[in-house]
Amino acid sequence: MWLLASLTILLLLVFVVIPKLRLRYVLMRAFPHHFSKILRKNLPGYTRMPTDVQMQLKRKIRQFLHEKTFVACGDLEMNDEIRVTIAGKACLLLLNRETEVFPKLSHILVYPSAFVVPRQRIEGGGIVTHTNQTLSGESWSDGRVILAWDQIVNNPHNEKMGQDVVIHEFAHQLDSEDGSTNGAPVLPSTVAYRHWSQVMEREFLRLQSAIDQQEESVIDPYGATNPAEFFAVTTEAFFKKSAELASAHPELFKVLQAYYCIDPREWH
Ligand SMILES: [Zn+2]
Numbered sequence: 001m002w003l004l005a006s007l008t009i010l011l012l013l014v015f016v017v018i019p020k021l022r023l024r025y026v027l028m029r030a031f032p033h034h035f036s037k038i039l040r041k042n043l044p045g046y047t048r049m050p051t052d053v054q055m056q057l058k059r060k061i062r063q064f065l066h067e068k069t070f071v072a073c074g075d076l077e078m079n080d081e082i083r084v085t086i087a088g089k090a091c092l093l094l095l096n097r098e099t100e101v102f103p104k105l106s107h108i109l110v111y112p113s114a115f116v117v118p119r120q121r122i123e124g125g126g127i128v129t130h131t132n133q134t135l136s137g138e139s140w141s142d143g144r145v146i147l148a149w150d151q152i153v154n155n156p157h158n159e160k161m162g163q164d165v166v167i168h169e170f171a172h173q174l175d176s177e178d179g180s181t182n183g184a185p186v187l188p189s190t191v192a193y194r195h196w197s198q199v200m201e202r203e204f205l206r207l208q209s210a211i212d213q214q215e216e217s218v219i220d221p222y223g224a225t226n227p228a229e230f231f232a233v234t235t236e237a238f239f240k241k242s243a244e245l246a247s248a249h250p251e252l253f254k255v256l257q258a259y260y261c262i263d264p265r266e267w268h
Contacts, residue, residue, distance in 0.1 A: 026066045031058045035084045042085040042153050043092075045267040053095055053262075060091035063101045068108055073146075076112040082149055086110070089152070089166035092239055093174060096261035102173050106143040113150045137165040139172035141181060162240035163220065171235035175228055183227025185259065196255060203252045204230045218244045239264050 035058075039046045046054070064087040072078040086108060094101060114134050121129045136151035151158060151165045158164065174185040183200060187193050208224045210217045218241055223233035237245045238256045242264040246253040257263055 023063065023066060027059060027062055029062075031062065034080065035061070038081050038084040039088050042081070043088045044159070045264070046088070048267040050266065053267075056095050057088065057091055060094050060101055061087045064091055067101060068105060071107055071109045073109050073111045073115070074113075076110055076149060078110065082110055085153060086147065086166055089164060090170040092167065092264075093170050093235070093260065102170065104141070104143050104177060105145060105173055107145075109144060109146045111146070111148050114148045115146065137169040139169040139176070141176040141179075145169050145173065161220070162218075162237055162244075164236050164240055167236050167239050168232045171232040172228065175231055181228045183231040185231070187259070192258075196259075199251050199255045200227065200230065203234070203249060218248045235260075242268055 039057075039061075046057075049057070061084065065083060068087075070078055070083050070086075076082075090102065114136050116132045116134050117138065119131045119133050121131070123129060135146070136148040138146040140146075147165060147169065172181060175181045175183065178184075178186050184193060184196055187196055203219075204224070204227060207217055207219050207221070207230070211221050211224055219230075219237055220233040223230040234245070234252060234256060238253065238260065242253070245256075246265065
Protein backbone atom coordinates (compact mmCIF):
# COMPACT_ATOMS: atom_id res chain seq x y z
CA MET A 1 0.00 0.00 0.00
CA TRP A 2 2.77 2.38 1.04
CA LEU A 3 4.69 1.52 -2.07
CA LEU A 4 1.68 2.21 -4.33
CA ALA A 5 1.02 5.58 -2.65
CA SER A 6 4.70 6.59 -2.96
CA LEU A 7 4.74 5.56 -6.61
CA THR A 8 1.59 7.60 -7.35
CA ILE A 9 3.11 10.68 -5.67
CA LEU A 10 6.35 10.21 -7.60
CA LEU A 11 4.50 9.91 -10.94
CA LEU A 12 2.41 13.00 -10.13
CA LEU A 13 5.58 14.94 -9.34
CA VAL A 14 7.43 13.85 -12.48
CA PHE A 15 4.57 14.16 -14.99
CA VAL A 16 2.34 16.91 -13.57
CA VAL A 17 3.87 19.12 -10.87
CA ILE A 18 7.43 19.56 -12.20
CA PRO A 19 6.36 20.26 -15.85
CA LYS A 20 3.83 22.86 -14.58
CA LEU A 21 6.49 24.56 -12.44
CA ARG A 22 8.96 24.55 -15.30
CA LEU A 23 6.37 26.12 -17.63
CA ARG A 24 5.52 28.76 -15.03
CA TYR A 25 9.22 29.61 -14.72
CA VAL A 26 9.58 29.86 -18.52
CA LEU A 27 6.54 32.16 -18.80
CA MET A 28 7.82 34.44 -16.04
CA ARG A 29 11.08 35.17 -17.85
CA ALA A 30 11.37 38.27 -20.02
CA PHE A 31 10.71 37.85 -23.73
CA PRO A 32 14.14 38.08 -25.42
CA HIS A 33 14.71 41.32 -27.29
CA HIS A 34 15.92 39.51 -30.41
CA PHE A 35 12.69 37.43 -30.48
CA SER A 36 10.68 40.69 -30.66
CA LYS A 37 12.93 41.84 -33.49
CA ILE A 38 12.16 38.63 -35.40
CA LEU A 39 8.41 39.13 -34.91
CA ARG A 40 8.62 42.72 -36.16
CA LYS A 41 10.52 41.52 -39.23
CA ASN A 42 8.60 38.34 -40.16
CA LEU A 43 5.09 38.71 -38.79
CA PRO A 44 3.16 41.20 -40.94
CA GLY A 45 0.95 43.38 -38.77
CA TYR A 46 2.70 42.53 -35.51
CA THR A 47 3.67 46.15 -34.81
CA ARG A 48 0.08 47.30 -35.37
CA MET A 49 -1.43 44.75 -32.95
CA PRO A 50 -2.90 46.12 -29.70
CA THR A 51 -0.40 45.77 -26.83
CA ASP A 52 -2.48 43.17 -24.97
CA VAL A 53 -2.61 41.00 -28.11
CA GLN A 54 1.18 41.31 -28.53
CA MET A 55 1.63 40.27 -24.88
CA GLN A 56 -0.63 37.25 -25.31
CA LEU A 57 1.18 36.25 -28.49
CA LYS A 58 4.58 36.42 -26.78
CA ARG A 59 3.32 34.25 -23.91
CA LYS A 60 1.95 31.62 -26.30
CA ILE A 61 5.22 31.69 -28.27
CA ARG A 62 7.23 31.06 -25.07
CA GLN A 63 5.01 28.09 -24.25
CA PHE A 64 5.18 26.79 -27.84
CA LEU A 65 8.99 26.98 -27.88
CA HIS A 66 9.17 25.32 -24.45
CA GLU A 67 6.90 22.40 -25.34
CA LYS A 68 7.64 21.61 -29.00
CA THR A 69 10.74 20.16 -30.62
CA PHE A 70 12.04 21.67 -33.85
CA VAL A 71 13.92 19.35 -36.18
CA ALA A 72 16.15 20.60 -39.02
CA CYS A 73 15.75 18.49 -42.17
CA GLY A 74 17.85 18.36 -45.34
CA ASP A 75 20.66 20.90 -45.06
CA LEU A 76 18.68 23.41 -43.01
CA GLU A 77 20.43 24.91 -40.01
CA MET A 78 17.93 25.53 -37.21
CA ASN A 79 18.01 28.96 -35.58
CA ASP A 80 15.86 31.30 -33.48
CA GLU A 81 14.51 33.13 -36.53
CA ILE A 82 12.97 29.90 -37.86
CA ARG A 83 11.63 28.78 -34.48
CA VAL A 84 10.18 32.16 -33.42
CA THR A 85 8.64 32.93 -36.85
CA ILE A 86 6.88 29.56 -37.04
CA ALA A 87 5.75 29.73 -33.40
CA GLY A 88 4.52 33.32 -33.92
CA LYS A 89 2.41 32.50 -36.97
CA ALA A 90 1.03 29.31 -35.40
CA CYS A 91 0.07 31.07 -32.16
CA LEU A 92 -1.97 33.71 -34.04
CA LEU A 93 -4.60 30.95 -34.15
CA LEU A 94 -4.77 30.76 -30.35
CA LEU A 95 -5.16 34.41 -29.29
CA ASN A 96 -8.01 35.35 -26.94
CA ARG A 97 -8.95 31.69 -26.54
CA GLU A 98 -8.98 29.53 -23.44
CA THR A 99 -6.99 26.74 -25.01
CA GLU A 100 -3.84 24.74 -24.69
CA VAL A 101 -1.02 25.26 -27.19
CA PHE A 102 -1.58 22.57 -29.83
CA PRO A 103 -1.64 19.79 -27.21
CA LYS A 104 -1.23 16.93 -29.68
CA LEU A 105 1.70 18.48 -31.51
CA SER A 106 5.21 17.46 -30.48
CA HIS A 107 7.55 18.01 -33.46
CA ILE A 108 7.95 20.60 -36.20
CA LEU A 109 10.18 19.39 -39.02
CA VAL A 110 11.59 22.14 -41.22
CA TYR A 111 13.13 21.71 -44.67
CA PRO A 112 15.00 24.55 -46.41
CA SER A 113 12.59 24.38 -49.38
CA ALA A 114 9.76 22.30 -50.84
CA PHE A 115 10.17 18.62 -49.99
CA VAL A 116 9.28 15.44 -51.83
CA VAL A 117 6.97 12.92 -50.23
CA PRO A 118 6.41 9.42 -51.63
CA ARG A 119 2.73 8.60 -52.03
CA GLN A 120 1.02 5.26 -52.57
CA ARG A 121 -2.44 4.90 -54.10
CA ILE A 122 -4.50 1.73 -54.39
CA GLU A 123 -6.71 1.83 -57.45
CA GLY A 124 -9.46 -0.41 -58.81
CA GLY A 125 -8.34 -4.02 -59.19
CA GLY A 126 -5.88 -3.60 -56.35
CA ILE A 127 -3.28 -1.83 -58.52
CA VAL A 128 -0.85 0.08 -56.31
CA THR A 129 0.72 3.20 -57.83
CA HIS A 130 3.69 5.02 -56.29
CA THR A 131 4.20 8.72 -56.97
CA ASN A 132 6.28 11.54 -55.54
CA GLN A 133 4.54 14.71 -54.41
CA THR A 134 6.33 18.02 -53.83
CA LEU A 135 4.93 19.87 -50.81
CA SER A 136 5.53 23.13 -48.95
CA GLY A 137 3.80 21.91 -45.80
CA GLU A 138 2.08 18.94 -44.26
CA SER A 139 0.22 18.33 -41.01
CA TRP A 140 -0.05 14.93 -39.35
CA SER A 141 -2.52 14.03 -36.63
CA ASP A 142 0.21 11.99 -34.88
CA GLY A 143 1.84 15.19 -33.60
CA ARG A 144 4.00 16.38 -36.49
CA VAL A 145 3.95 19.39 -38.79
CA ILE A 146 6.38 19.57 -41.72
CA LEU A 147 7.22 22.93 -43.32
CA ALA A 148 9.44 24.41 -46.04
CA TRP A 149 11.24 27.50 -44.71
CA ASP A 150 11.51 29.32 -48.06
CA GLN A 151 7.70 29.25 -48.29
CA ILE A 152 7.35 31.02 -44.94
CA VAL A 153 9.40 34.21 -45.31
CA ASN A 154 10.47 36.47 -48.16
CA ASN A 155 7.91 34.89 -50.44
CA PRO A 156 6.22 37.74 -52.36
CA HIS A 157 3.99 35.31 -54.28
CA ASN A 158 2.46 33.87 -51.09
CA GLU A 159 2.07 37.37 -49.60
CA LYS A 160 0.30 38.64 -52.73
CA MET A 161 -2.05 35.63 -52.81
CA GLY A 162 -2.74 35.87 -49.06
CA GLN A 163 -1.33 32.39 -48.56
CA ASP A 164 0.45 31.28 -45.41
CA VAL A 165 1.63 27.70 -45.12
CA VAL A 166 2.14 27.92 -41.33
CA ILE A 167 -1.40 29.18 -40.70
CA HIS A 168 -2.69 26.52 -43.12
CA GLU A 169 -0.95 23.56 -41.48
CA PHE A 170 -1.75 24.68 -37.93
CA ALA A 171 -5.43 25.08 -38.87
CA HIS A 172 -5.24 21.37 -39.77
CA GLN A 173 -3.78 20.74 -36.30
CA LEU A 174 -6.79 22.48 -34.69
CA ASP A 175 -9.09 20.50 -36.97
CA SER A 176 -7.56 17.19 -35.89
CA GLU A 177 -7.68 17.90 -32.12
CA ASP A 178 -11.02 16.07 -31.76
CA GLY A 179 -9.63 12.97 -33.47
CA SER A 180 -10.93 13.55 -36.99
CA THR A 181 -9.69 15.99 -39.62
CA ASN A 182 -13.02 16.85 -41.19
CA GLY A 183 -13.16 20.63 -41.48
CA ALA A 184 -14.65 21.26 -38.02
CA PRO A 185 -12.42 22.08 -35.02
CA VAL A 186 -13.52 21.59 -31.40
CA LEU A 187 -16.59 23.80 -30.84
CA PRO A 188 -18.41 24.59 -27.58
CA SER A 189 -21.88 23.14 -28.29
CA THR A 190 -24.05 21.14 -30.67
CA VAL A 191 -25.73 24.38 -31.74
CA ALA A 192 -22.30 25.78 -32.65
CA TYR A 193 -21.48 22.62 -34.64
CA ARG A 194 -24.81 22.83 -36.49
CA HIS A 195 -24.30 26.48 -37.40
CA TRP A 196 -20.67 25.80 -38.40
CA SER A 197 -21.60 22.98 -40.77
CA GLN A 198 -24.51 24.93 -42.32
CA VAL A 199 -22.35 27.96 -43.13
CA MET A 200 -19.25 25.97 -44.14
CA GLU A 201 -21.18 23.63 -46.41
CA ARG A 202 -22.94 26.52 -48.15
CA GLU A 203 -19.65 28.39 -48.65
CA PHE A 204 -17.86 25.22 -49.78
CA LEU A 205 -20.49 24.67 -52.51
CA ARG A 206 -20.25 28.35 -53.42
CA LEU A 207 -16.49 27.99 -53.94
CA GLN A 208 -16.96 24.87 -56.08
CA SER A 209 -19.54 26.69 -58.20
CA ALA A 210 -17.25 29.77 -58.56
CA ILE A 211 -14.52 27.44 -59.86
CA ASP A 212 -16.94 25.80 -62.32
CA GLN A 213 -18.01 29.26 -63.55
CA GLN A 214 -14.35 30.37 -63.69
CA GLU A 215 -15.13 33.24 -61.31
CA GLU A 216 -12.52 34.86 -59.06
CA SER A 217 -12.78 34.19 -55.33
CA VAL A 218 -11.06 35.58 -52.24
CA ILE A 219 -10.79 31.96 -51.12
CA ASP A 220 -7.99 29.80 -52.55
CA PRO A 221 -9.53 27.30 -55.05
CA TYR A 222 -7.55 24.56 -53.28
CA GLY A 223 -10.22 24.82 -50.56
CA ALA A 224 -12.68 23.09 -52.88
CA THR A 225 -10.68 19.84 -52.47
CA ASN A 226 -12.54 18.79 -49.30
CA PRO A 227 -13.96 20.33 -46.07
CA ALA A 228 -10.63 20.00 -44.20
CA GLU A 229 -8.77 21.99 -46.89
CA PHE A 230 -11.67 24.46 -46.98
CA PHE A 231 -11.22 25.19 -43.25
CA ALA A 232 -7.44 25.54 -43.70
CA VAL A 233 -7.62 27.97 -46.67
CA THR A 234 -10.46 30.03 -45.17
CA THR A 235 -8.34 30.35 -42.01
CA GLU A 236 -5.50 31.67 -44.20
CA ALA A 237 -7.91 34.17 -45.82
CA PHE A 238 -9.30 35.13 -42.37
CA PHE A 239 -5.84 36.12 -41.12
CA LYS A 240 -4.23 37.31 -44.36
CA LYS A 241 -7.11 38.89 -46.34
CA SER A 242 -9.54 39.62 -43.54
CA ALA A 243 -11.14 42.77 -44.99
CA GLU A 244 -11.71 41.12 -48.38
CA LEU A 245 -13.11 37.97 -46.78
CA ALA A 246 -15.44 39.97 -44.49
CA SER A 247 -16.78 41.94 -47.41
CA ALA A 248 -17.21 39.04 -49.89
CA HIS A 249 -18.24 36.32 -47.39
CA PRO A 250 -19.67 38.11 -44.29
CA GLU A 251 -21.33 35.01 -42.83
CA LEU A 252 -18.23 32.86 -43.21
CA PHE A 253 -16.12 35.65 -41.69
CA LYS A 254 -18.48 35.84 -38.70
CA VAL A 255 -18.26 32.09 -38.05
CA LEU A 256 -14.46 32.19 -38.17
CA GLN A 257 -14.37 35.33 -36.03
CA ALA A 258 -16.54 33.65 -33.40
CA TYR A 259 -14.19 30.65 -33.39
CA TYR A 260 -10.87 32.55 -33.41
CA CYS A 261 -12.20 35.24 -31.01
CA ILE A 262 -10.31 37.96 -32.86
CA ASP A 263 -10.69 40.40 -35.74
CA PRO A 264 -7.41 40.57 -37.74
CA ARG A 265 -8.72 43.70 -39.55
CA GLU A 266 -7.61 45.55 -36.41
CA TRP A 267 -3.97 45.21 -37.38
CA HIS A 268 -4.11 45.18 -41.19
ZN1 LIG B 1 -3.98 21.35 -46.35
